[in-house]
Amino acid sequence: MLKKMLCVLLCVLMLPVALAEESTAPVLSMEELLNWAEGFIARAKASQPLNDPALTFTPDGYEYIYDFATLYGDTPEMSADTVISAIVVTSEEENGPRNVNVGNAMAVVIDAYYSENANLLGTKESAVLYTADMLPEAAHWAQVLRDGQRVQTIQYAVHEQHATGGEGYTDAGILYTMADNRVNAIRVYGLNSRIDLDIVNQVMYNLMVAALENNYAQVPLSYDxxxxxxxxxxxxxxxxxxxxxxxxxxxxxxxxxxxxxxxxxxxxxxxxxxxxxxxxxxxxxxxxxxxxxxxxxxxxxxxxxxxxxxxxxxxxxxxxxxxxxxxxxxxxxxxxxxxxxxxxxxxxxxxxxxxxxxxxxxxxxxxxxxxxxxxxxxxxxxxxxxxxxxxx
CATH class of the missing domain: 2.60.460 (protein yfey like fold)
Known part of the structure; x- marks a missing residue:
């Protein structure tokens, strides 16, 4: 019994956990988000939801539950005209953006995207991974929220003007919910959200101030x-x-x-x-x-x-x-x-x-x-x- 338990333990210990080095991967773009979402939206419109969306209205819209994902739209019944605002994936069998999937270790998420903060320097509550201020055209950022070493969420955000046709900026992105430093849900949000330049400027300013705090870091982990x-x-x-x-x-x-x-x-x-x-x-x-x-x-x-x-x-x-x-x-x-x-x-x-x-x-x-x-x-x-x- 003890040997069997040890074998299981060693399998867990050998999972990839080392944090990535400074990343050269590109920042998340709105085009990338929309291209990924397109496949899930097409599957949803060709299927029947497992629930009655009319009975579940949320801040993101009506909730459509499928076996592959949960989508949120602006109509109580899915049609060709339904506008989808958010998609949540909780199945390990589905591919998330950049092939980061539910069940993946934190290092897989960090390695898949651009980062200027491989050691997650920040406070016990958060760490800014990067800010890319290219306003007035666009702004991109990423941030980790945590409770000490226990990472709770990793968020990548996109504020692009050209994607809105000049009507404000997008307020979209990906939110990875973490448990035991592994992905347990992927939420692509804000596919149709718009915000003003003043809000984008304030968000970027707050993040740049937060990035100056570096009194806490993620402890290096390795399966080796x-x-x-x-x-x-x-x-x-x-x-x-x-x-x-x-x-x-x-x-x-x-x-x-x-x-x-x-x-x-x-x-x-x-x-x-x-x-x-x-x-x-x-x-x-x-x-x-x-x-x-x-x-x-x-x-x-x-x-x-x-x-x-x-x-x-x-x-x-x-x-x-x-x-x-x-x-x-x-x-x-x-x-x-x-x-x-x-x-x-x-x-x-x-x-x-x-x-x-x-x-x-x-x-x-x-x-x-x-x-x-x-x-x-x-x-x-x-x-x-x-x-x-x-x-x-």
Whole structure:
């Protein structure tokens, strides 16, 4: 059973996840969108919908549900004169624009289009992929919306004047809805929408301002673990803090007053100071006089806090596995895998797998002063449930 589960896991780990380099692909055009939509519209007009469109009117129009896609039009009954405004594809069997399909990894989407931001530099909430301001003729842009490392949508927009015959600008594009950093729906929208130049200018200005923010990036992922870096000192600067040198006062400055801030006697060693926040806990070791101390541990118990390489509660095992070096060792009969290095010697990474879909991932290295840093993560049903980072 364990071997079978491991085989399934390894198949997931080998899926292509590496982010693309700077892309030379062309920006999305209105002509391209219309040409792609034409085939779906023709199929819809030659078929009967699975629902009664007259009963479902949305902001995009009447909803026509087919087994190949859902279309939105301006009449309650499909005819040769029906104008289609949007198309949504949720089937993996259908080809999306540029052959990006439902089920494809985020990297496939990014690689298919022009991009000036391969590392998705931005904020925890968004990243601008590009802005192409060629006004008054046209403007194009693309943006990622995300919750930390969890990409929610990737949008490519087209504002072209010539496509409207001079009556304003198009307000069309493609919206890829993502789940677990994979496409789960493709929405081509605005096939007949028009907006004024003032609106286009404001959109472009807002995006160019947003593009100046670059304090957060997508962590590199790869199915080839030998191309990834080992857990190292650079990883200890995260979530706005330098963990190795963190003091209780700096934590308060960064995260505000703790829910509780207590001193606990630690036998002959001195004292522990424990700061408890809603999503994490910080522990420091102090001498008996409470005058000298150092950070000892970070325990993350809520998904509002990211650890090294943006690991977070709720992340699945494969996603975290593909952020750290792996592939040097082999799976052992005892349910363990040395991802790199030799256990308890220098820098190493080790995973253990349970029969109940539980797992642990442990990464460790030595600081220059000889202290050992260890990052340990626990998984239930292959979902991260606890994160510990400590310095011995």
């Amino acid at each position: 673990g030998l191309t990834l870096e080992k857990f190292r000192a650079e990883d200890l600067v995260f979530s706005g803090m330098d963990f190795v040198n963190l003091t209780p006062e700096e934590a308060i400055a960064l995260f505000g007053e703790a829910l509780s801030d207590t001193w606990v006697e630690d036998g002959d060693a001195g004292y522990m100071r424990v700061q408890t926040y809603p999503d994490f806990e910080l522990v420091y070791l102090f001498n008996k006089a409470r005058t000298e101390g150092r950070v000892y541990m970070l325990a993350i118990h809520g998904d509002g806090m990211e650890g090294p390489r943006a690991v977070r509660l709720g992340d699945d095992f494969a996603d975290i596995y593909n952020r750290f070096r792996n592939g040097e060792g082999e799976y052992q009969e005892d349910g363990s895998e040395m991802m790199y290095g030799v256990e308890n010697e220098g820098s190493y990474g080790k995973a253990t797998y349970g029969y109940d879909a539980s797992a642990t991932a442990l990464y460790s290295f030595l600081l220059e002063d000889g202290r050992r840093v260890t990052l340990q993560m626990f998984f239930d049903i292959m979902e991260c449930s606890q994160i510990l980072l400590f310095i011995d």
